[in-house]
Amino acid sequence: MTAFLNAYERHVQALAAQGLRRELPDTGQRWWADFSSNDYLGLSRHPRVIDAAHAALDRYGTGATGSRLLSGNLDLYEAFEARIAADKHAESALIFGAGYQANATVLAALVNAKVLGAEPLVFADRLNHASLHHAFRLTGVRQLRFRHADLAHLRALLEQHAHGDQPKFIVAESVFGMDGDALDVPALAALAREHGALLYLDEAHATGVLGERGYGLTAAPGARVDVAMGTFSKALGGSGAYIACPRAIKDYLVNTCTGFIYSTALSPVVVAAMQAAWTLLPTLDAERARLQQMAADLRARLQARGFDTGASSTHIVPVILGDEARALRARDALRARGINVSAVRPPTVPPHTARLRLALNTGHTPAHLDALVEALASV
Ligand SMILES: Cc1ncc(COP(=O)(O)O)c(C=O)c1O
Numbered sequence: 001m002t003a004f005l006n007a008y009e010r011h012v013q014a015l016a017a018q019g020l021r022r023e024l025p026d027t028g029q030r031w032w033a034d035f036s037s038n039d040y041l042g043l044s045r046h047p048r049v050i051d052a053a054h055a056a057l058d059r060y061g062t063g064a065t066g067s068r069l070l071s072g073n074l075d076l077y078e079a080f081e082a083r084i085a086a087d088k089h090a091e092s093a094l095i096f097g098a099g100y101q102a103n104a105t106v107l108a109a110l111v112n113a114k115v116l117g118a119e120p121l122v123f124a125d126r127l128n129h130a131s132l133h134h135a136f137r138l139t140g141v142r143q144l145r146f147r148h149a150d151l152a153h154l155r156a157l158l159e160q161h162a163h164g165d166q167p168k169f170i171v172a173e174s175v176f177g178m179d180g181d182a183l184d185v186p187a188l189a190a191l192a193r194e195h196g197a198l199l200y201l202d203e204a205h206a207t208g209v210l211g212e213r214g215y216g217l218t219a220a221p222g223a224r225v226d227v228a229m230g231t232f233s234k235a236l237g238g239s240g241a242y243i244a245c246p247r248a249i250k251d252y253l254v255n256t257c258t259g260f261i262y263s264t265a266l267s268p269v270v271v272a273a274m275q276a277a278w279t280l281l282p283t284l285d286a287e288r289a290r291l292q293q294m295a296a297d298l299r300a301r302l303q304a305r306g307f308d309t310g311a312s313s314t315h316i317v318p319v320i321l322g323d324e325a326r327a328l329r330a331r332d333a334l335r336a337r338g339i340n341v342s343a344v345r346p347p348t349v350p351p352h353t354a355r356l357r358l359a360l361n362t363g364h365t366p367a368h369l370d371a372l373v374e375a376l377a378s379v
Contacts, residue, residue: 019324020345032338033368035358040209040315041287042363043277044237056272064265069254072265080275081242087215087278088228088244094253095242097266099204099231100131102241105259106229107135107171107200109252116167123157123197125149125172127179130348132171132202149176149183149311151191158195168197174217175205178349178357180295180316182210185223192225199225208235209315214281214288218244232270236277240266287362291315294369295360301373310355318344319356319376327354333379339372 015021043049056076064072077095084093096102113119122136124143136143144161146154158168170192175182185201192199203216207230211219214235218228227249232240243253253260295315302309308320321327324345331343334356345354358372 019328029340031335031340033364033371034340035360035364035372036340036342037361038205038234038359039237040235040291040359040361041237041284042361043208043235043280046237046277046280048280049237049273049276052276053269053273056269060268060272062269063267066264067261068265069261074265074268074271076268076271076275077265080271080278083275083278084242084244087213088219089221089224090228090244091247092250093242093244094250094260095240095266095271096259097240097263099202099229099233099241100134101259101263102229102231102243103129103131103202104134104138105257106227106243106253107132107169108139109257110198110200110227110249111135111139111141111169112256113141115252115256118166120167120169121161121164122169122171123154124170125176125183127173127176127350128171129173129177129202129204132173143171148179149181151184151187154188155191158191158197162195168195169200170197171200171202173202173204175203175210175314175316177205177316178344178355179310179318180205180312180314181310182206182217182313185217185225186220189223189225198227200227200229201225203228203230204234204241205314205316207231208277208281208284209288209291214284232274232277236274238270238274238277240270240274291360291362294364298358298360298369298373301369302376305373305377307376315360317358317360319358320353321355322352324354327356330356330376330379334372334375337371337375339368339375341372 066072081093081095111120122141122143124145125148126145127148144157146157172183174185189199201218206216208214211217216230217223218225227243227245229243232238295317298317299309310318310320312318327343331341334341342357344357
């Protein structure tokens with residue numbers, strides 16, 4: 001056992017030497033302003049969401065008691081899935097226990113060479129989230145990485161591979177969680193159609209915040225994609241995830257997706273709360289507009305002081321500092337002033353692009369933003 005422990009300890013020490021060691025934050029800490037939370041609309045504390053959770057707890061108890069295929073299939077899941085499908089203009093939807101689980105296991109199921117009749121080709125944005133890579137590492141399917149958000153590069157790669165008969169997948173995020181930029185979804189959807197590729201888009205950071213009635217960038221008619229995935233863990237204030245897709249894909253996943261078949265259904269308490277949050281989304285246009293206005297103002301003020309906010313165009317604003325140690329120092333200096341921010345380092349982001357990730361939410365006030373900008377300028 002000692003040899004194992006020594007090996008693991010050496011690995012963590014090596015990470016620490018490079019400024020890459022991760023540590024769980026102190027749970028007792030209360031921040032004056034928090035720019036690290038993904039509760040973009042404050043729905044984790046919305047009274048209607050909390051009431052729905054209480055009612056479900058009384059009606060169903062704490063857990064689903066089994067996989068959806070065994071004892072865990074409740075009316076609640078079916079009703080919520082029908083609602084998600086309608087709002088995403090999709091034929092059907094399927095709920096998962098977490099976003100990571102959905103991406104990793106749905107994609108692993110979809111890229112099955114035996115089922116498709118040939119080894120598929122996956123065209124993936126270079127900055128895709130770890131859960132999207134996981135599926136391909138798991139299955140050994142090769143990814144062709146296109147430059148981040150560069151549809152011309154994607155087109156060139158698709159054209160290079162236009163003559164084979166391999167099935168093609170395009171996999172990306174609609175809003176990138178560490179950069180806060182958004183893809184041109186209608187253009188991407190058109191490109192996918194042109195090349196007969198299946199388009200899979202992760203809407204984790206768009207769900208609730210962007211798109212028609214807050215239902216993400218794939219909810220608009222011209223922007224329709226084949227499979228839209230989204231999480232309940234960010235703007236909906238809870239946990240879990242959904243896939244919106246054609247009925248044939250839902251049937252296939254119910255039969256083959258390990259993360260659906262072999263996992264206990266999401267707790268009915270969470271499902272009911274997330275359904276209430278989802279139903280609230282169309283009423284939150286003013287909050288969404290305010291969030292985007294705050295982000296635009298913040299970017300302008302930071303850029304005026306010489307900070308690099310990358311290509312951000314949403315409520316997520318990176319301050320790219322480059323060096324890991326610099327990002328950690330800036331984070332700690334802000335925390336010392338009661339302002340919590342996340343320092344994001346490789347491998348979560350590419351080498352030499354360590355950053356502070358500022359996530360705005362509707363609870364932020366002008367005073368919070370003033371203090372943030374002043375603190376950043378002085379550190
Ligand atoms: C783009 C993206 N996809 C998926 C996930 C995973 O979602 P979850 O936290 O629900 O597992 C995240 C969360 O970090 C994310 O940022």
